[in-house]
Amino acid sequence: MRLFGIPALALASSVSAVKVTEHDKLAVLGLENLQRYVAENGSPDPGTCTPETASVRKEWSTLTKPERRNYIDAIKCLHSKPGLTPASVAPGARSRFDDFVVTHVKQTYSIHATANFLSWHRYYIWAYEQLLRNECGYKGYLPYYNWAWWYEDPASSPLFDGSDTSISNGGDYVPDRNYTCVGVPTGSPDCPIKLEPGSGGGCVSGPLANWTVTLGPIATKVTGIKPNPQADGLGYNPRCINRDVNKNSAYLSRDEVITELLENSDDILTFQNRMQGDFPNGYLGVHSAGHYTVGGDAGSDFFNSPADPAFYFHHAQIDRTWWIWQNQDLDKRRNAVDGTITFQNDPPSRKGMLNDTLTLGPMLQDAFGNITIKDAMSTLGGPFCYIYV
Ligand SMILES: *[C@@H]1O[C@H](CO)[C@@H](O)[C@H](O)[C@H]1NC(C)=O
Ligand SMILES: *[C@@H]1O[C@H](CO)[C@@H](O)[C@H](O)[C@H]1NC(C)=O
Numbered sequence: 001m002r003l004f005g006i007p008a009l010a011l012a013s014s015v016s017a018v019k020v021t022e023h024d025k026l027a028v029l030g031l032e033n034l035q036r037y038v039a040e041n042g043s044p045d046p047g048t049c050t051p052e053t054a055s056v057r058k059e060w061s062t063l064t065k066p067e068r069r070n071y072i073d074a075i076k077c078l079h080s081k082p083g084l085t086p087a088s089v090a091p092g093a094r095s096r097f098d099d100f101v102v103t104h105v106k107q108t109y110s111i112h113a114t115a116n117f118l119s120w121h122r123y124y125i126w127a128y129e130q131l132l133r134n135e136c137g138y139k140g141y142l143p144y145y146n147w148a149w150w151y152e153d154p155a156s157s158p159l160f161d162g163s164d165t166s167i168s169n170g171g172d173y174v175p176d177r178n179y180t181c182v183g184v185p186t187g188s189p190d191c192p193i194k195l196e197p198g199s200g201g202g203c204v205s206g207p208l209a210n211w212t213v214t215l216g217p218i219a220t221k222v223t224g225i226k227p228n229p230q231a232d233g234l235g236y237n238p239r240c241i242n243r244d245v246n247k248n249s250a251y252l253s254r255d256e257v258i259t260e261l262l263e264n265s266d267d268i269l270t271f272q273n274r275m276q277g278d279f280p281n282g283y284l285g286v287h288s289a290g291h292y293t294v295g296g297d298a299g300s301d302f303f304n305s306p307a308d309p310a311f312y313f314h315h316a317q318i319d320r321t322w323w324i325w326q327n328q329d330l331d332k333r334r335n336a337v338d339g340t341i342t343f344q345n346d347p348p349s350r351k352g353m354l355n356d357t358l359t360l361g362p363m364l365q366d367a368f369g370n371i372t373i374k375d376a377m378s379t380l381g382g383p384f385c386y387i388y389v
Protein backbone atom coordinates (compact mmCIF):
# COMPACT_ATOMS: atom_id res chain seq x y z
CA MET A 1 0.00 0.00 0.00
CA ARG A 2 1.28 3.41 -0.96
CA LEU A 3 0.34 6.70 0.65
CA PHE A 4 0.83 9.95 -1.25
CA GLY A 5 3.08 7.94 -3.55
CA ILE A 6 5.33 6.96 -0.63
CA PRO A 7 5.43 3.38 0.64
CA ALA A 8 3.46 3.27 3.90
CA LEU A 9 6.31 1.90 5.95
CA ALA A 10 8.68 4.63 4.80
CA LEU A 11 6.04 7.20 5.68
CA ALA A 12 5.61 5.66 9.12
CA SER A 13 9.31 5.80 9.84
CA SER A 14 9.85 9.25 8.37
CA VAL A 15 6.99 10.89 10.25
CA SER A 16 7.44 8.99 13.47
CA ALA A 17 11.01 10.15 13.78
CA VAL A 18 11.19 9.19 17.41
CA LYS A 19 9.34 5.89 17.78
CA VAL A 20 6.83 3.70 15.96
CA THR A 21 4.87 1.99 18.69
CA GLU A 22 2.13 -0.61 18.14
CA HIS A 23 -0.70 1.91 18.18
CA ASP A 24 1.24 4.08 15.71
CA LYS A 25 1.22 1.10 13.35
CA LEU A 26 -2.56 0.94 13.73
CA ALA A 27 -2.64 4.65 12.82
CA VAL A 28 -0.78 3.90 9.58
CA LEU A 29 -3.10 0.99 8.75
CA GLY A 30 -6.07 3.18 9.58
CA LEU A 31 -4.92 5.90 7.22
CA GLU A 32 -4.63 3.33 4.43
CA ASN A 33 -8.20 2.19 5.20
CA LEU A 34 -9.38 5.78 5.14
CA GLN A 35 -7.81 6.38 1.74
CA ARG A 36 -9.45 3.25 0.37
CA TYR A 37 -12.79 4.20 1.92
CA VAL A 38 -12.75 7.67 0.37
CA ALA A 39 -11.67 6.24 -2.99
CA GLU A 40 -14.66 3.89 -2.91
CA ASN A 41 -17.33 6.04 -1.26
CA GLY A 42 -16.26 9.60 -1.98
CA SER A 43 -15.37 12.24 0.58
CA PRO A 44 -17.71 12.70 3.54
CA ASP A 45 -20.05 15.74 3.45
CA PRO A 46 -19.50 18.41 2.26
CA GLY A 47 -17.46 16.24 -0.09
CA THR A 48 -14.45 18.40 -0.79
CA CYS A 49 -11.75 16.98 1.48
CA THR A 50 -9.55 13.97 0.72
CA PRO A 51 -6.72 12.38 2.72
CA GLU A 52 -4.32 13.83 0.15
CA THR A 53 -5.54 17.43 0.51
CA ALA A 54 -6.11 17.28 4.27
CA SER A 55 -3.90 19.16 6.68
CA VAL A 56 -1.61 17.01 8.79
CA ARG A 57 -1.50 17.13 12.58
CA LYS A 58 1.86 16.00 13.96
CA GLU A 59 3.50 15.03 17.22
CA TRP A 60 5.12 18.04 18.90
CA SER A 61 8.63 16.56 18.74
CA THR A 62 8.40 16.23 14.96
CA LEU A 63 7.79 19.95 14.45
CA THR A 64 10.92 21.94 13.69
CA LYS A 65 12.12 24.29 16.40
CA PRO A 66 10.94 27.40 14.47
CA GLU A 67 7.53 25.72 14.06
CA ARG A 68 7.38 25.08 17.80
CA ARG A 69 8.32 28.71 18.57
CA ASN A 70 5.64 29.88 16.14
CA TYR A 71 3.07 27.79 18.03
CA ILE A 72 4.19 29.10 21.44
CA ASP A 73 3.99 32.69 20.17
CA ALA A 74 0.48 31.98 18.85
CA ILE A 75 -0.88 30.63 22.14
CA LYS A 76 0.59 33.64 23.95
CA CYS A 77 -1.17 35.83 21.38
CA LEU A 78 -4.52 34.10 21.98
CA HIS A 79 -3.98 34.57 25.71
CA SER A 80 -3.30 38.29 25.34
CA LYS A 81 -6.12 39.07 22.88
CA PRO A 82 -9.32 40.46 24.41
CA GLY A 83 -12.05 37.86 24.65
CA LEU A 84 -15.78 38.11 24.14
CA THR A 85 -16.97 36.68 27.47
CA PRO A 86 -18.88 39.43 29.29
CA ALA A 87 -18.15 40.08 32.95
CA SER A 88 -21.75 39.14 33.70
CA VAL A 89 -20.92 35.57 32.57
CA ALA A 90 -17.36 35.22 33.89
CA PRO A 91 -15.68 38.23 35.53
CA GLY A 92 -12.48 36.16 35.69
CA ALA A 93 -12.19 35.74 31.92
CA ARG A 94 -9.46 37.96 30.50
CA SER A 95 -8.74 36.75 26.95
CA ARG A 96 -9.82 34.97 23.79
CA PHE A 97 -8.05 31.93 25.25
CA ASP A 98 -10.36 32.19 28.28
CA ASP A 99 -13.45 32.10 26.03
CA PHE A 100 -12.50 28.45 25.46
CA VAL A 101 -12.02 27.77 29.16
CA VAL A 102 -15.40 29.29 30.02
CA THR A 103 -17.36 27.26 27.49
CA HIS A 104 -15.72 24.05 28.71
CA VAL A 105 -16.50 24.90 32.34
CA LYS A 106 -20.12 25.73 31.59
CA GLN A 107 -20.76 22.64 29.48
CA THR A 108 -18.78 20.15 31.59
CA TYR A 109 -21.73 17.95 32.54
CA SER A 110 -23.08 17.69 28.99
CA ILE A 111 -19.78 16.90 27.21
CA HIS A 112 -18.13 14.23 29.41
CA ALA A 113 -19.25 10.62 29.85
CA THR A 114 -21.92 11.45 27.25
CA ALA A 115 -22.61 10.46 23.63
CA ASN A 116 -20.95 13.66 22.39
CA PHE A 117 -17.72 13.46 24.44
CA LEU A 118 -15.49 12.63 21.46
CA SER A 119 -17.32 14.70 18.85
CA TRP A 120 -17.63 17.81 21.04
CA HIS A 121 -13.95 17.78 21.95
CA ARG A 122 -13.05 17.23 18.27
CA TYR A 123 -14.97 20.38 17.41
CA TYR A 124 -13.55 22.32 20.37
CA ILE A 125 -9.85 21.71 19.66
CA TRP A 126 -10.43 22.33 15.95
CA ALA A 127 -11.89 25.77 16.73
CA TYR A 128 -8.82 26.52 18.87
CA GLU A 129 -6.56 25.50 15.98
CA GLN A 130 -8.51 27.81 13.65
CA LEU A 131 -8.15 30.82 15.96
CA LEU A 132 -4.42 30.21 16.39
CA ARG A 133 -4.09 30.21 12.61
CA ASN A 134 -6.57 32.94 11.71
CA GLU A 135 -6.02 35.43 14.53
CA CYS A 136 -2.58 34.65 15.89
CA GLY A 137 -0.29 33.93 12.97
CA TYR A 138 0.20 30.22 13.53
CA LYS A 139 1.28 28.58 10.28
CA GLY A 140 0.99 24.91 11.21
CA TYR A 141 -1.76 22.61 12.44
CA LEU A 142 -2.72 21.44 15.91
CA PRO A 143 0.16 19.41 17.38
CA TYR A 144 -0.51 16.42 19.61
CA TYR A 145 1.38 14.78 22.47
CA ASN A 146 1.84 11.05 21.95
CA TRP A 147 1.52 9.62 25.47
CA ALA A 148 3.23 6.41 24.43
CA TRP A 149 6.44 8.07 23.26
CA TRP A 150 7.20 9.83 26.55
CA TYR A 151 5.58 7.76 29.28
CA GLU A 152 8.87 6.74 30.88
CA ASP A 153 9.83 10.34 31.59
CA PRO A 154 7.27 12.90 30.45
CA ALA A 155 9.11 15.72 32.24
CA SER A 156 12.01 15.39 29.80
CA SER A 157 9.79 15.20 26.70
CA PRO A 158 10.17 18.02 24.17
CA LEU A 159 6.77 19.34 25.29
CA PHE A 160 7.63 19.64 29.00
CA ASP A 161 11.42 19.94 29.14
CA GLY A 162 11.29 23.64 30.01
CA SER A 163 13.34 24.69 26.98
CA ASP A 164 12.38 27.61 24.75
CA THR A 165 10.71 25.11 22.39
CA SER A 166 8.55 23.58 25.12
CA ILE A 167 5.31 24.82 26.70
CA SER A 168 7.30 25.20 29.95
CA ASN A 169 8.40 22.49 32.33
CA GLY A 170 6.38 20.07 34.41
CA GLY A 171 6.23 22.38 37.42
CA ASP A 172 9.04 23.27 39.81
CA TYR A 173 9.58 20.50 42.34
CA VAL A 174 7.73 20.62 45.63
CA PRO A 175 8.82 17.87 48.06
CA ASP A 176 6.84 16.01 50.73
CA ARG A 177 3.50 15.73 49.05
CA ASN A 178 0.88 13.05 49.61
CA TYR A 179 -0.68 10.76 47.04
CA THR A 180 -3.90 11.85 45.28
CA CYS A 181 -7.08 9.80 45.16
CA VAL A 182 -8.29 10.00 41.58
CA GLY A 183 -11.59 8.95 40.06
CA VAL A 184 -13.55 10.15 43.08
CA PRO A 185 -14.61 13.67 44.13
CA THR A 186 -12.09 15.52 46.32
CA GLY A 187 -12.67 14.60 49.96
CA SER A 188 -14.42 11.31 49.18
CA PRO A 189 -13.66 8.52 51.68
CA ASP A 190 -13.04 6.08 48.79
CA CYS A 191 -9.69 5.88 47.10
CA PRO A 192 -9.99 3.48 44.16
CA ILE A 193 -6.84 4.76 42.43
CA LYS A 194 -3.92 6.21 44.38
CA LEU A 195 -1.58 8.37 42.37
CA GLU A 196 1.85 9.11 43.86
CA PRO A 197 3.09 12.67 43.32
CA GLY A 198 5.00 13.56 40.17
CA SER A 199 8.17 15.53 39.59
CA GLY A 200 6.63 19.03 39.82
CA GLY A 201 4.02 20.44 42.14
CA GLY A 202 4.77 24.15 41.75
CA CYS A 203 4.61 26.93 39.17
CA VAL A 204 6.10 26.27 35.73
CA SER A 205 9.41 27.64 34.45
CA GLY A 206 10.17 28.30 30.79
CA PRO A 207 8.25 30.09 28.02
CA LEU A 208 4.96 30.24 29.95
CA ALA A 209 6.47 31.27 33.29
CA ASN A 210 4.61 34.59 33.17
CA TRP A 211 1.31 33.16 31.93
CA THR A 212 -1.53 34.07 34.27
CA VAL A 213 -4.37 31.63 34.87
CA THR A 214 -7.39 33.57 36.12
CA LEU A 215 -10.35 31.16 36.18
CA GLY A 216 -10.96 28.38 38.70
CA PRO A 217 -10.05 26.31 40.53
CA ILE A 218 -13.31 24.38 40.49
CA ALA A 219 -12.50 20.75 41.19
CA THR A 220 -8.72 20.67 41.36
CA LYS A 221 -7.00 17.76 43.12
CA VAL A 222 -4.25 20.04 44.39
CA THR A 223 -4.55 21.38 47.91
CA GLY A 224 -3.47 24.90 48.79
CA ILE A 225 -4.57 26.64 45.58
CA LYS A 226 -6.11 30.03 46.32
CA PRO A 227 -9.90 29.55 46.11
CA ASN A 228 -11.91 31.38 43.48
CA PRO A 229 -13.88 34.39 44.77
CA GLN A 230 -17.03 32.96 43.13
CA ALA A 231 -18.71 29.66 43.95
CA ASP A 232 -18.93 28.79 40.23
CA GLY A 233 -15.18 29.31 39.80
CA LEU A 234 -15.61 31.98 37.13
CA GLY A 235 -14.34 34.91 39.21
CA TYR A 236 -10.92 36.53 38.84
CA ASN A 237 -8.20 34.54 40.58
CA PRO A 238 -4.78 35.32 39.07
CA ARG A 239 -2.00 32.74 39.58
CA CYS A 240 0.69 30.81 37.73
CA ILE A 241 0.31 27.69 35.64
CA ASN A 242 0.91 25.00 38.23
CA ARG A 243 1.80 21.46 37.08
CA ASP A 244 2.90 18.15 38.44
CA VAL A 245 4.04 16.21 35.39
CA ASN A 246 3.74 12.64 36.52
CA LYS A 247 5.25 9.44 35.14
CA ASN A 248 3.09 7.27 37.40
CA SER A 249 0.05 8.52 35.55
CA ALA A 250 1.80 8.45 32.17
CA TYR A 251 2.46 4.73 32.70
CA LEU A 252 -1.31 4.21 32.55
CA SER A 253 -1.45 5.57 29.00
CA ARG A 254 1.61 3.75 27.63
CA ASP A 255 1.42 2.07 24.22
CA GLU A 256 0.24 -1.28 25.59
CA VAL A 257 -2.81 0.39 27.17
CA ILE A 258 -3.68 2.39 24.04
CA THR A 259 -3.27 -0.64 21.76
CA GLU A 260 -5.35 -2.82 24.05
CA LEU A 261 -8.09 -0.15 24.09
CA LEU A 262 -8.03 0.07 20.29
CA GLU A 263 -8.01 -3.67 19.71
CA ASN A 264 -10.50 -4.79 22.34
CA SER A 265 -13.24 -2.18 21.99
CA ASP A 266 -15.69 -3.56 19.45
CA ASP A 267 -18.32 -0.85 19.80
CA ILE A 268 -18.22 2.88 20.46
CA LEU A 269 -19.79 2.63 23.92
CA THR A 270 -17.07 0.24 25.09
CA PHE A 271 -14.40 2.41 23.48
CA GLN A 272 -15.52 5.73 24.93
CA ASN A 273 -16.30 4.30 28.37
CA ARG A 274 -12.96 2.53 28.75
CA MET A 275 -11.12 5.53 27.38
CA GLN A 276 -12.74 7.60 30.17
CA GLY A 277 -11.97 5.00 32.82
CA ASP A 278 -13.60 2.44 35.06
CA PHE A 279 -12.60 3.98 38.36
CA PRO A 280 -14.37 1.67 40.82
CA ASN A 281 -12.39 -1.18 39.25
CA GLY A 282 -9.13 0.72 39.43
CA TYR A 283 -8.84 1.38 35.67
CA LEU A 284 -7.89 5.03 35.08
CA GLY A 285 -8.25 5.07 31.28
CA VAL A 286 -6.08 7.04 28.86
CA HIS A 287 -8.23 10.17 29.09
CA SER A 288 -7.74 10.71 32.81
CA ALA A 289 -4.21 9.33 32.66
CA GLY A 290 -3.28 12.06 30.17
CA HIS A 291 -4.85 14.76 32.33
CA TYR A 292 -3.04 13.56 35.46
CA THR A 293 0.20 13.24 33.49
CA VAL A 294 0.04 17.06 33.30
CA GLY A 295 -1.49 17.31 36.76
CA GLY A 296 -1.38 20.34 38.98
CA ASP A 297 -4.00 22.98 39.63
CA ALA A 298 -5.69 23.16 36.21
CA GLY A 299 -4.40 19.85 34.85
CA SER A 300 -6.26 17.89 37.51
CA ASP A 301 -9.40 20.03 37.38
CA PHE A 302 -12.25 18.30 35.55
CA PHE A 303 -13.88 21.66 34.71
CA ASN A 304 -10.96 24.04 34.37
CA SER A 305 -8.41 21.77 32.63
CA PRO A 306 -8.27 23.87 29.40
CA ALA A 307 -6.80 26.72 31.49
CA ASP A 308 -3.43 24.97 30.98
CA PRO A 309 -2.54 25.02 27.26
CA ALA A 310 -1.22 21.47 27.70
CA PHE A 311 -4.90 20.43 27.47
CA TYR A 312 -4.95 20.83 23.69
CA PHE A 313 -1.98 18.50 23.17
CA HIS A 314 -3.60 15.79 25.26
CA HIS A 315 -6.99 16.15 23.62
CA ALA A 316 -5.48 16.06 20.15
CA GLN A 317 -4.08 12.64 21.09
CA ILE A 318 -7.54 11.67 22.42
CA ASP A 319 -9.00 12.72 19.06
CA ARG A 320 -6.25 10.85 17.23
CA THR A 321 -7.00 7.71 19.24
CA TRP A 322 -10.68 7.94 18.26
CA TRP A 323 -9.63 8.54 14.61
CA ILE A 324 -7.40 5.44 14.72
CA TRP A 325 -10.26 3.39 16.20
CA GLN A 326 -12.76 4.59 13.58
CA ASN A 327 -10.33 3.91 10.75
CA GLN A 328 -9.88 0.25 11.69
CA ASP A 329 -13.42 -0.52 10.45
CA LEU A 330 -14.99 2.45 8.70
CA ASP A 331 -18.11 0.64 7.53
CA LYS A 332 -19.13 -0.01 11.13
CA ARG A 333 -17.50 2.90 12.94
CA ARG A 334 -17.76 5.85 10.60
CA ASN A 335 -21.03 7.02 12.20
CA ALA A 336 -21.03 5.06 15.46
CA VAL A 337 -22.53 7.04 18.33
CA ASP A 338 -23.88 5.76 21.65
CA GLY A 339 -24.43 6.92 25.21
CA THR A 340 -26.81 9.51 26.60
CA ILE A 341 -26.87 13.30 26.92
CA THR A 342 -26.10 13.56 30.67
CA PHE A 343 -22.83 12.92 32.52
CA GLN A 344 -22.70 9.19 33.36
CA ASN A 345 -26.42 9.18 32.50
CA ASP A 346 -27.14 11.01 35.75
CA PRO A 347 -29.90 12.10 35.77
CA PRO A 348 -31.11 9.46 33.30
CA SER A 349 -31.61 10.92 29.83
CA ARG A 350 -32.30 9.95 26.22
CA LYS A 351 -29.61 8.58 23.91
CA GLY A 352 -27.48 11.02 21.97
CA MET A 353 -28.17 11.10 18.22
CA LEU A 354 -26.27 12.05 15.10
CA ASN A 355 -28.48 15.09 14.61
CA ASP A 356 -27.80 16.50 18.10
CA THR A 357 -26.24 19.98 18.16
CA LEU A 358 -22.66 20.58 19.22
CA THR A 359 -22.17 24.15 20.32
CA LEU A 360 -19.10 26.06 21.46
CA GLY A 361 -21.32 28.46 23.34
CA PRO A 362 -22.23 32.11 22.90
CA MET A 363 -18.64 33.43 22.74
CA LEU A 364 -17.44 31.11 19.98
CA GLN A 365 -20.54 30.24 17.97
CA ASP A 366 -20.41 33.53 16.03
CA ALA A 367 -17.04 32.47 14.66
CA PHE A 368 -17.79 28.76 14.25
CA GLY A 369 -21.57 28.28 14.23
CA ASN A 370 -23.10 25.12 15.59
CA ILE A 371 -22.64 21.72 14.01
CA THR A 372 -24.19 18.30 14.62
CA ILE A 373 -22.55 15.17 15.95
CA LYS A 374 -22.83 13.77 12.42
CA ASP A 375 -20.74 16.65 11.07
CA ALA A 376 -18.01 15.68 13.54
CA MET A 377 -17.92 11.97 12.76
CA SER A 378 -15.16 12.28 10.17
CA THR A 379 -12.03 14.44 10.22
CA LEU A 380 -12.59 14.81 6.46
CA GLY A 381 -16.22 15.93 6.75
CA GLY A 382 -18.27 18.75 8.30
CA PRO A 383 -15.98 21.74 8.89
CA PHE A 384 -12.89 19.53 9.19
CA CYS A 385 -10.18 18.51 6.79
CA TYR A 386 -7.24 16.94 8.62
CA ILE A 387 -5.47 13.67 9.30
CA TYR A 388 -2.92 12.58 11.88
CA VAL A 389 0.49 11.07 11.31
C1 LIG B 1 -2.09 11.22 53.12
O1 LIG B 1 -3.49 11.18 52.87
C2 LIG B 1 -4.17 10.21 53.65
C3 LIG B 1 -5.65 10.27 53.28
O2 LIG B 1 -5.85 10.45 51.94
C4 LIG B 1 -4.02 10.50 55.12
O3 LIG B 1 -4.61 9.45 55.86
C5 LIG B 1 -2.54 10.59 55.46
O4 LIG B 1 -2.41 11.00 56.80
C6 LIG B 1 -1.85 11.59 54.56
N1 LIG B 1 -0.42 11.59 54.85
C7 LIG B 1 0.27 12.71 55.02
C8 LIG B 1 1.75 12.53 55.26
O5 LIG B 1 -0.24 13.80 54.94
C1 LIG C 1 8.74 37.04 32.65
O1 LIG C 1 8.71 38.36 33.17
C2 LIG C 1 9.99 38.81 33.63
C3 LIG C 1 9.80 40.16 34.31
O2 LIG C 1 9.13 41.05 33.45
C4 LIG C 1 10.96 38.86 32.47
O3 LIG C 1 12.23 39.26 32.90
C5 LIG C 1 11.04 37.48 31.85
O4 LIG C 1 11.84 37.51 30.69
C6 LIG C 1 9.67 36.94 31.47
N1 LIG C 1 9.80 35.56 31.05
C7 LIG C 1 9.19 35.07 29.99
C8 LIG C 1 9.45 33.65 29.67
O5 LIG C 1 8.40 35.70 29.32
Ligand SMILES: *[C@@H]1O[C@H](CO)[C@@H](O)[C@H](O)[C@H]1NC(C)=O
Pocket residue numbers: 353355356
Ligand atom coordinates in the same frame (compact mmCIF):
# COMPACT_ATOMS: atom_id res chain seq x y z
C1 LIG D 1 -33.11 13.51 14.90
O1 LIG D 1 -33.15 12.18 14.47
C2 LIG D 1 -34.18 11.44 15.13
C3 LIG D 1 -34.02 9.97 14.77
O2 LIG D 1 -33.60 9.83 13.44
C4 LIG D 1 -35.54 12.01 14.76
O3 LIG D 1 -36.57 11.29 15.41
C5 LIG D 1 -35.57 13.46 15.20
O4 LIG D 1 -36.79 14.06 14.81
C6 LIG D 1 -34.42 14.26 14.64
N1 LIG D 1 -34.36 15.55 15.27
C7 LIG D 1 -34.15 16.66 14.60
C8 LIG D 1 -34.09 17.92 15.43
O5 LIG D 1 -34.00 16.71 13.39
Ligand SMILES: *[C@@H]1O[C@H](CO)[C@@H](O)[C@H](O)[C@H]1NC(C)=O
Pocket residue numbers: 357358359365369370
Ligand atom coordinates in the same frame (compact mmCIF):
# COMPACT_ATOMS: atom_id res chain seq x y z
C1 LIG E 1 -26.39 26.84 18.92
O1 LIG E 1 -26.89 25.88 19.80
C2 LIG E 1 -27.27 26.40 21.06
C3 LIG E 1 -27.62 25.23 21.96
O2 LIG E 1 -28.47 24.33 21.31
C4 LIG E 1 -28.40 27.39 20.88
O3 LIG E 1 -28.76 27.94 22.12
C5 LIG E 1 -27.93 28.49 19.96
O4 LIG E 1 -29.00 29.38 19.69
C6 LIG E 1 -27.43 27.91 18.66
N1 LIG E 1 -26.82 28.98 17.88
C7 LIG E 1 -26.98 29.12 16.59
C8 LIG E 1 -26.23 30.24 15.95
O5 LIG E 1 -27.70 28.38 15.94
Ligand SMILES: [Cu+2]
Pocket residue numbers: 104112121
Ligand atom coordinates in the same frame (compact mmCIF):
# COMPACT_ATOMS: atom_id res chain seq x y z
CU1 LIG F 1 -13.26 18.14 28.46
